[in-house]
Amino acid sequence: xxxxxxxxxxxxxxxxxxxxxxxxxxxxxxxxxxxxxxxxxxxxxxxxxxxxxxxxxxxxxxxxxxxxxxxxxxxxxxxxxxxxxxxxxxxxxxxxxxxxxxxxxxxxxxxxxxxxxxxx
Amino acid sequence: xxxxxxxxxxxxxxxxxxxxxxxxxxxxxxxxxxxxxxxxxxxxxxxxxxxxxxxxxxxxxxxxxxxxxxxxxxxxxxxxxxxxxxxxxxxxxxxxxxxxxxxxxxxxxxxxxxxxxxxxxxxxxxxxxxxxxxxxxxxxxxxxxxxxxxxxxxxxxxxxxxxxxxxxxxxxxxxxxxxxxxxxxxxxxxxxxxxxxxxxxxxxxxxxxxxxxxxxxxxxxxxxxxxxxxxxxxxxxxxxxxxxxxxxxxxxxxxxxxxxxxxxxxxxxxxxxxxxxxxxxxxxxxxxxxxxxxxxxxxx
Numbered sequence: 001x002x003x004x005x006x007x008x009x010x011x012x013x014x015x016x017x018x019x020x021x022x023x024x025x026x027x028x029x030x031x032x033x034x035x036x037x038x039x040x041x042x043x044x045x046x047x048x049x050x051x052x053x054x055x056x057x058x059x060x061x062x063x064x065x066x067x068x069x070x071x072x073x074x075x076x077x078x079x080x081x082x083x084x085x086x087x088x089x090x091x092x093x094x095x096x097x098x099x100x101x102x103x104x105x106x107x108x109x110x111x112x113x114x115x116x117x118x119x120x
Numbered sequence: 121x122x123x124x125x126x127x128x129x130x131x132x133x134x135x136x137x138x139x140x141x142x143x144x145x146x147x148x149x150x151x152x153x154x155x156x157x158x159x160x161x162x163x164x165x166x167x168x169x170x171x172x173x174x175x176x177x178x179x180x181x182x183x184x185x186x187x188x189x190x191x192x193x194x195x196x197x198x199x200x201x202x203x204x205x206x207x208x209x210x211x212x213x214x215x216x217x218x219x220x221x222x223x224x225x226x227x228x229x230x231x232x233x234x235x236x237x238x239x240x241x242x243x244x245x246x247x248x249x250x251x252x253x254x255x256x257x258x259x260x261x262x263x264x265x266x267x268x269x270x271x272x273x274x275x276x277x278x279x280x281x282x283x284x285x286x287x288x289x290x291x292x293x294x295x296x297x298x299x300x301x302x303x304x305x306x307x308x309x310x311x312x313x314x315x316x317x318x319x320x321x322x323x324x325x326x327x328x329x330x331x332x333x334x335x336x337x338x339x340x341x342x343x344x345x346x347x348x349x350x351x352x353x354x355x356x357x358x359x360x361x362x363x364x365x366x367x368x369x370x371x372x373x374x375x376x377x378x379x380x381x382x383x384x385x386x387x388x389x390x391x392x393x394x395x396x397x398x399x400x401x402x403x404x405x406x407x408x409x410x411x412x413x414x415x416x417x418x419x420x
Binding site for chain 2: 084089090101107
């Protein structure tokens with residue numbers, strides 16, 4: 001299941017719609033990292049609302065996506081983590097320390113608008 | 121070869137049975153004799169037992185008459201259990217008794233104590249009766265002791281189970297007095313926690329809070345723990361995890377009203393204070409939350 005990446009102004013939006021295999025995640029990573037510069041985007045939102053489980057590979061990949069995109073000059077926000085998933089992640093010791101998170105897509109967009117880089 | 125061994129074994133066991141038989145036969149007889157003895161001396165043994173209960177200062181929550189009435193019932197069901205060998209009636213009685221005396225503050229050690237006293241009183245009476253015939257005394261005790269121990273066990277377990285049932289019921293009741301998640305301003309929630317937090321309640325609080333964050337679209341949450349005197353390391357860790365999980369949902373948590381003890385616990389378990397946003401009191405917490413949300417409160 002491929003993850004569609006949409007462009008909305010200066011922001012790229014990737015909405016995960018179903019459980020992803022490790023290969024899908026890696027594909028998402030390379031897709032986002034390539035397109036963020038191609039479209040001169042200043043922010044990336046990864047929407048994980050549909051994910052019921054977040055295993056260690058998925059969380060690590062999200063962390064990597066965020067760091068790689070920062071090196072490519074943009075910010076990443078993870079949105080839509082479910083309450084149960086959030087607590088399970090914390091118990092596993094995965095806190096996505098330095099990645100901004102937001103409740104949903106709307107909040108994520110609002111966050112990116114506030115950060116200086118996105119305003120341009 | 122194998123058959124030979126089997127034959128040998130069967131002769132051996134046959135031999136064993138021959139020795140056993142005379143012991144096995146009168147066991148029922150012994151039981152009858154035992155029960156007869158206890159029935160005959162009912163009044164005297166019962167009074168002695170009640171006197172011993174008084175001496176040991178057990179069941180002080182009850183009056184002398186009540187003790188005597190209960191003692192009579194216990195004595196009769198005790199003898200009945202010895203006679204029939206079934207514990208059902210006694211178990212039912214023990215549960216019924218527990219239901220009545222637990223609310224009056226009777227402790228586990230008292231119940232175990234009186235049952236053991238009864239066992240001792242009865243054993244003494246057997247010693248006194250059969251002291252001339254040591255062989256017989258031994259056989260009577262062989263019949264008496266296992267039954268008596270099982271009875272004591274049943275009554276004690278029944279009492280403890282009843283107590284546990286009451287405790288469970290109360291825990292349920294306390295749990296239902298749930299902790300509210302309150303919205304004080306647009307996007308600002310307050311979670312005042314009062315009382316003792318055990319791991320169970322901590323988990324429930326977390327669930328409620330995370331759900332509340334989503335439902336109210338909260339950006340800032342103030343958790344006020346002024347009403348919590350102390351928490352152990354497990355619960356403190358849980359609190360930290362709750363803060364982290366809230367952040368994953370995009371909400372900032374401010375913890376207010378940490379007591380010195382809780383502060384010490386948090387430092388001892390080595391919480392990364394960079395992740396925890398703490399303010400001295402609830403007022404300060406709400407003020408900071410308002411600043412984070414961009415509210416400005418002015419005196420008119």
